[in-house]
Each structure stands twice: as structure tokens, then as C-alpha cells.
Amino acid sequence: MRRIVYSLVLFLPSVGFSQEITLVPTPEIPVEVTVEGDTLQLYSMPEIYIGVDMREEQYRKDMRILRNRIRRVYPYAKATAQNLIILNENLAKIESNRDKRKYIKRSQHYLESQFKEKLKKLSRNDGKVLLKLIHRETGQSAFELIKEFKSGWTAFWSNATAKTFSLNLKSTYHPESDLNDFYLETQLQYLSFRYEIDLTRGANPVNFNELRIMWKNKIREDQFFPLELRE
16 A cells, blocks of 8 residues: 655665576587598587576666656655755745744645645655655755754644654665665666756765765675666
8 A cells, every 4th residue: 555655745775686597508519520531529619598697687677666766756855955945045034933934834735735646646665765865955854854844844744744654754865875875876867867857966965976986896796786887
């Protein structure tokens, strides 16, 4: 059953790999032929089994799913960052705390009317990716954003976050230390390169080339370096 994650409007999955196939070649079979009186011994080409690298196939499958999730949720993460900027700019111009609360409530109702029904269609795993991307775009977790604006959002968030009990609202995004976040950043860059999303640098920009080199040097044998980045 799909989880309702519309509570994330304001504000990557473990990759499992199967064992690699062991290829066993057939033994060579010598064949003798006579050419102009000379006997030559020929060897047949060993039979080669053209198999599938299961780790690569699993990676491709996982990344296709991840890219689809990004296509669905990235616009909401980006809108969250843009709305947060506007909200903070306007709140800075309001002196009265009472007027600030009124403004936040009006913003709440507007955003809910714009995004609520769309976000209801997201799955729990979509929500996990969205929480990561919210932190990438804003520099704050959904939990921190809720805490910051709790004075005007208490009723809304207490109702909305009840729908996300299986999600970690404190999720943060660290592609420099978390391999799954690195996979997520790789797919963001891939989709941006293909002009499928309009990717921002995020609240804490990373040098993706340096990130790629770092992971290439530190990744373990039991881990998988992204196919998109192989030379």
C-alpha cells in the first residue's frame, strides 16, 4: 500500500548484488591435418559462454528504478527550496509575530492546495528519495524545517507527518561519505546531462569530478563503481 508523503512539500535504497557467474571453458580438442605433406596439429577455439554479469544487471535495474523516482520527486524538492527562500525573504520583512504566523498559514494553505493531491501518489520509497533531495536542495532536513516553522505549522505537520511514520524525517544527504547518496548524485548528474531535469548545485555544492575520483580510489571490491562513470 502506497504511503502518503504530501507532508514533505515544503521542505537513495540499498543496492543488492548477486554473485558473479563463474565461466568454465571447454577443453581444447587437438585436430591433425596434412598440408603439403606436413602434418599440423590444430586446436579448436574453446567454447565461450556468453553470460550476464549479474552485478551489472542488478545495478542497471536499480538505477533505472532510482532515475524514475528522481524524475517524480525532484521537482518537489526543488520547489521546496524555492518556496523556503521566498518564505524567509518575506518573513524578514514582517515585524509582527502575529502577522508572521498569518503569513505562514496562508502559505501553508496555498502550498497544500498546489501539491497535496500530487504527493499523495508517491510511494514510501519515493518519499525516502524526496527526503534526501530536500536536504540536498535546502541544506536542512525535513525535521529541521518542521522545527524551524513549528509555530505556524503545528496542526498541519502533526497530521501530515503521521502519514510518514515509516520514513526518517531527519534524513540527510552526504554523497562524499555514503555510497548510496553517491549513486543518487550520479543519477542526478546523468539526468541533468540528458536534459531530463533542471539540476541545481544544491545548498552545499560538491565538485562532482572530485567526488568521482575520490570514490574510485576508496570503493571496496565488494562494492560497485557506477557504470556511468567508468572510463
